[in-house]
Amino acid sequence: MKNTLQTLDRGINALELISKAEHGITVAKLAEELEINRAIAYRIIATLEDHGLVVRSESGQIHLGAAALMYSHRFLPQLRSRAQPLLEVLARKAGATAFVCVAQGNKGCVIMVEESDAGILRVGYRVGSQHPLSQGAAGIAILSSREPSADEPEMVTQARKDGYSLTRGHLQAGAVGVASPIKTRNSESLLECSIGVVAMDNLDTKNAIEAVQHTARQLAEQLGI
Template sequence: MSTLQTLDRGLRALDVVARSSNGITVADLARELDVHRAICYRIVATLEAHALVARTEDGRIRLGVAIPVLASRFEPQLARDVQPLLQELADTTGATAFVSAAQGTDCVVIMVAEPEGALLRVGYRVGSRHPLDTGAAGIAILALRPEQPGDPESVRVARRDGYSLTRGQLEHGAVGIATGVALPDTVAAGLERSVGVVAIDGLDTERAAEAVIRAARALEGLVTA
């Protein structure tokens, strides 16, 4: 397969910048790309012209404002493809299924599906917001992040088990199960997501956990296919 070298270098540069949380100098970026500094300056200038990267006051390169704009345009496409998958998860488990996103220190519900014929529903709706370290959805997102010495026990357990399980943290009697969705460069692109289910007692947690993990892998496949 043939590729355009200049475009390939530009995309690789974006990837390097995205992984550099404190920004990166042109010299360091040139070393990462294994190109002459003059070539790297032209790559950066081109990306900067399209607002894909920006320079800090000290000259370091970081992601630009066009990145979240592209991400926001990606969301409606993802929602359209994910909704049937989410409905299947709800029907399989008999519980409210959801996709949540990290927004700062909060976890926000961005998609919901209810099981067919459900009589008792949990008050977990689009726009519901709670701290990331409370509730299965947020804990699952934290478990995807690199391990930190101060990680709560709930995050360490979720990282070990592959899913988080909480009881009564957000609503009395509610049981929540969620797992993180490992999209490429999730933190840098602002695309930290989790998928899960929540129900009032009686949830078969083992069966639900398996279904949630399958849904997460299917969702990842939609993005990376």
């Protein structure tokens, strides 16, 4: 049996419920969802308010506060520090440009790139590069980590089944991309990112797929997600 702190556990569960409520949630509804009395729910909310993690509107609805966004921003540097050495190994093993891509709205944004020493031809994939999630291995891998939808592209469905996405010529003529989502234990996690490699036509896709999937598992384990 886990040795957990009940009050902290309730506070974390409250934050999760509040984050899912697009238009906010009342204290009464929160108490009902947590299966606790309203007095305890009010104390939890008051504590979270003191730390800026939630705010209460004039109508009494509870919403996430600015401090929650601050913590999410602080996570990115930790992601970069954990991913950097793994990315270096991945680029070397695959003989290709390795990258980490995160979802920003309906686009994928490259936040890390590590070039390989192998080969002369390099792909124009740089930090800050953006593209629709529906194009390129990185974006398709991210979409595959979401719940299935009836109108999703076939490539997304296939990537979810395979555990990786393989694309050719999506973002640059002759470029081959392989990417795998960073899978979380919580399917509703706000973290949506992928790790992968991209190179020109001579990419050893079998080797790249194995290396990318292995690195994705390593990064997820190190981040504890």
